[in-house]
Amino acid sequence: MWRWASLVLLLLFAPLAQAAPLGLGRAPTAAELEAWDIDVRPDGKGLPKGRGTAREGEALYQERCASCHGEFGEGINRWPELAGGEGSLTGDRPLRTIGSYWPYVSTVFDFLRHAMPFGNAQSLVPDEIYAVTAYLLGLNDVLKDEDFELNERTLPSIRLPNEAGFFDDDREVAEAAFWNRPVCMVACTAEVRITGRAAVLDVTPDTKSAPRIE
Amino acid sequence: MSPRLSRRLMLGAGGAAAVRPVAAEDDVIPEWSRTLGEGVDQHPYGKPSIHEKAVIRRDVGWLTASPQSSVNFTPLHALDGIITPNGLCFERHHGGMADIDPARHRLMIHGMVERPVVLTMAELKRLPRVNRIYFLECAANSGMEWRGAQLNGVQFTHGMIHNVMYTGVTLRTLLDAAGVKPGAAWMLAEGADAAGMDRSIPLGKALDDCMVAFAQNGEALRPEQGYPLRLVVPGWQGNMWVKWLRRLKIGDAPWHTREETSKYTDLLADGRARRFTWVMDAKSVITAPSPQAPVVGHGPLVISGIAWSGRGTISRVDVSLDGGRNWREARLDGPVLPLSMTRFYVDTEWHGQEMLLQSRAHDSTGYVQPTKAELRKIRGLNSIYHNNGIQTWLIRPNGESENVEVG
Numbered sequence: 001m002w003r004w005a006s007l008v009l010l011l012l013f014a015p016l017a018q019a020a021p022l023g024l025g026r027a028p029t030a031a032e033l034e035a036w037d038i039d040v041r042p043d044g045k046g047l048p049k050g051r052g053t054a055r056e057g058e059a060l061y062q063e064r065c066a067s068c069h070g071e072f073g074e075g076i077n078r079w080p081e082l083a084g085g086e087g088s089l090t091g092d093r094p095l096r097t098i099g100s101y102w103p104y105v106s107t108v109f110d111f112l113r114h115a116m117p118f119g120n121a122q123s124l125v126p127d128e129i130y131a132v133t134a135y136l137l138g139l140n141d142v143l144k145d146e147d148f149e150l151n152e153r154t155l156p157s158i159r160l161p162n163e164a165g166f167f168d169d170d171r172e173v174a175e176a177a178f179w180n181r182p183v184c185m186v187a188c189t190a191e192v193r194i195t196g197r198a199a200v201l202d203v204t205p206d207t208k209s210a211p212r213i214e
Numbered sequence: 215m216s217p218r219l220s221r222r223l224m225l226g227a228g229g230a231a232a233v234r235p236v237a238a239e240d241d242v243i244p245e246w247s248r249t250l251g252e253g254v255d256q257h258p259y260g261k262p263s264i265h266e267k268a269v270i271r272r273d274v275g276w277l278t279a280s281p282q283s284s285v286n287f288t289p290l291h292a293l294d295g296i297i298t299p300n301g302l303c304f305e306r307h308h309g310g311m312a313d314i315d316p317a318r319h320r321l322m323i324h325g326m327v328e329r330p331v332v333l334t335m336a337e338l339k340r341l342p343r344v345n346r347i348y349f350l351e352c353a354a355n356s357g358m359e360w361r362g363a364q365l366n367g368v369q370f371t372h373g374m375i376h377n378v379m380y381t382g383v384t385l386r387t388l389l390d391a392a393g394v395k396p397g398a399a400w401m402l403a404e405g406a407d408a409a410g411m412d413r414s415i416p417l418g419k420a421l422d423d424c425m426v427a428f429a430q431n432g433e434a435l436r437p438e439q440g441y442p443l444r445l446v447v448p449g450w451q452g453n454m455w456v457k458w459l460r461r462l463k464i465g466d467a468p469w470h471t472r473e474e475t476s477k478y479t480d481l482l483a484d485g486r487a488r489r490f491t492w493v494m495d496a497k498s499v500i501t502a503p504s505p506q507a508p509v510v511g512h513g514p515l516v517i518s519g520i521a522w523s524g525r526g527t528i529s530r531v532d533v534s535l536d537g538g539r540n541w542r543e544a545r546l547d548g549p550v551l552p553l554s555m556t557r558f559y560v561d562t563e564w565h566g567q568e569m570l571l572q573s574r575a576h577d578s579t580g581y582v583q584p585t586k587a588e589l590r591k592i593r594g595l596n597s598i599y600h601n602n603g604i605q606t607w608l609i610r611p612n613g614e615s616e617n618v619e620v621g
Contacts, residue, residue, distance in 0.1 A: 021391040024340060025331040028322050032332065036322060036461055039402055039412055041469050078279035089485035094596050102476050111472040114410030115309060121408045166479060169491040175592055180580040185541045192537035192570060194608065196362040198617035204366040
C-alpha cells in the first residue's frame with residue numbers, strides 16, 4: 001500500500017522534489033557531507049586532499065599515539081600493537097599488525113579519521129592523518145623513505161605485505177561436512193575422557209559472587 | 215502429572231499431610247503475608263527483585279585495555295525463554311557508550327542513490343514499521359575457548375549474545391525510496407559514537423532483511439544498544455549491527471574497514487585468513503545446569519539451553535549426559551523462529567551421578583553443530599571468531615559444575 005503510494009507520488013512529482021517518494025526528510029547539506037562523508041576505500045575513493053611524510057608524523061605519533069601504542073608501535077599493556085609480527089601468523093602467538101596482517105593502507109587512514117586518537121576522535125586534520133599514516137608505514141618498514149609524501153594520489157599505490165593473505169568466506173565449501181551428515185545417537189564413542197578443565201587456568205572473574213555449594 | 219512425579223513431590227514436601235509444620239512462625243506465615251507492601255509508584259521504572267541482584271552483566275577485566283573499548287556478558291545461566299531482558303543484553307563498545315539526544319540525531323542515506331536524504335528520528339517513526347525477533351551474537355563469542363576450556367561460566371563462554379524483538383523500518387523501505395542506482399552492490403553503515411564504527415554490508419543482504427531499529431522489546435533502544443537508532447543485520451555477526459547509526463552510504467565496492475580486515479577475519483593455521491565471514495553458524499549451549507547454576511538437589515532436574523542459527527531455523531537439538539557417547543532429542547519449547555534463539559529442555563532425574571552435559575544444534579539448512587575438535591581440525595587455534603563448537607559441562611556428585619573438554 002505504502003509502496004503504491006510512493007509510486008504514485010514518484011510519478012506525479014518526479015521532476016519536482018528529491019524527497020518525494022518518502023514525503024519526508026531533506027537532502028544532506030554540504031556541511032553535513034563534509035563532516036560525515038569521511039570513509040575511505042582501498043582504491044583511494046574518499047581520500048581528502050592533503051599530504052604528509054613519516055618525518056612530519058613522528059612528533060605527532062609520539063605525542064598523541066605512543067602512550068597507548070608504544071614508541072615503536074609495540075602496544076602498551078593490552079592496547080593494540082601496530083608494528084612487528086612479521087612471520088608470526090602461523091605461530092602460536094600471531095601478532096596482527098599493519099605490517100604483518102592488515103591488507104590495505106586505506107584502512108589505516110579510514111580508522112584514524114573515524115576513531116583516533118582514542119578519546120579525542122575526529123580531531124586530526126587530513127595533513128596530520130597522512131603524516132601519521134606515513135609514520136606507521138615507516139614503523140612497519142613499508143615506507144623506507146622518511147620524506148616520501150603520502151597524499152590522496154600516492155596512498156592507494158602503496159601495498160601492504162599481507163594483501164594476498166585474505167580470501168572470501170568459504171565455509172559452505174571447506175566445511176561442507178558439517179551439513180547433512182549422519183548423526184550418531186547411541187554408543188557413539190568407546191570411552192569419554194576429560195582432556196581439559198577451566199579450573200586449571202582459574203581466570204574466571206567474579207567467582208566470589210557466583211553461587212556456591214556449601 | 216505422572217503418578218511417579220506426584221508421589222515424589224509429596225515425599226519431598228514432608229511425606230504426609232498429618233505431619234504438622236515445625237518451622238518457625240515466620241516461615242509459616244512470613245512477614246509479607248501479614249504487613250502491607252509498598253504502594254504503586256515506588257518504582258516508576260520497575261527493577262527485578264533484590265533477590266535477583268546477582269543476575270547482572272559481568273565483564274572479564276583482563277580481556278581488554280579499557281572499559282570504553284570493551285565487552286561484558288549476558289547472564290545466560292539465570293535466564294529462560296528466548297527473550298533477553300533489555301538491561302541484561304551484553305554490551306560491546308569501541309569508543310564508550312554514546313549518550314545521544316534523539317532530537318539532534320539524524321540518519322543520512324547517500325552515495326549511489328537517486329535521492330540522498332537526511333531523516334530525523336521523528337521522521338523515521340512516520341514510516342511503515344515492522345517487528346522482528348532476532349538473536350545478535352558477537353563473532354568473538356566463545357573466542358577465549360579456542361585453545362581449550364578457559365572460563366568457568368556460560369555467561370563468559372557464551373554470553374556475547376542476546377535475543378530481543380526489534381521495532382523499526384526495513385532498509386528495503388528506505389533504500390527503495392532513496393532509489394539505488396544501477397551498479398550499486400555494497401552499503402557502508404556508520405555510527406555516530408566516538409569510534410565511528412563503519413562496516414561494509416552487501417546490498418543484497420541490506421535489501422533482504424536488514425532494518426533500522428528504534429525499539430527493543432517494546433521500549434526505546436537502550437543507550438548501550440545504540441539509542442536512538444541501530445542497524446539490524448539478522449543472523450550475521452554482531453559487529454555489523456552498527457549502533458548509534460548515523461549514516462548509510464551506497465557504493466559499488468566494499469570499504470575494507472578496520473573491523474572487517476584487522477578484526478573479524480578468521481586466521482587459519484596456514485597463515486591465511488577468511489574475510490567477510492558474516493553468517494553465524496548454528497550453535498547451542500546448556501545454560502543450566504552450568505558452573506554458575508549448580509544442580510541443587512536429587513530428583514527431578516530440568517536441563518535448559520538455547521540454540522540459534524544465522525542460516526535459518528533451529529530444527530532439532532540433541533543433548534548428551536555422558537560427554538557425547540549417547541544422545542537424546544531435546545524438547546523445543548516456546549516460539550521457534552528463524553534467526554532467533556530457541557529454547558530447549560531435557561526433563562530428567564539426577565541422583566548425584568557425574569554427568570558430562572553437551573548439546574548439539576541442527577538447523578533448517580541441514581547444518582549440524584560440530585565438536586570443538588572438528589572445528590580446530592579445519593580452522594586451527596588462531597581464528598578467535600566463530601567458535602560454535604559443542605560445549606561440555608562436567609556435573610560433579612555435589613552438583614557443582616565445571617567447563618571441561620572431552621576427547
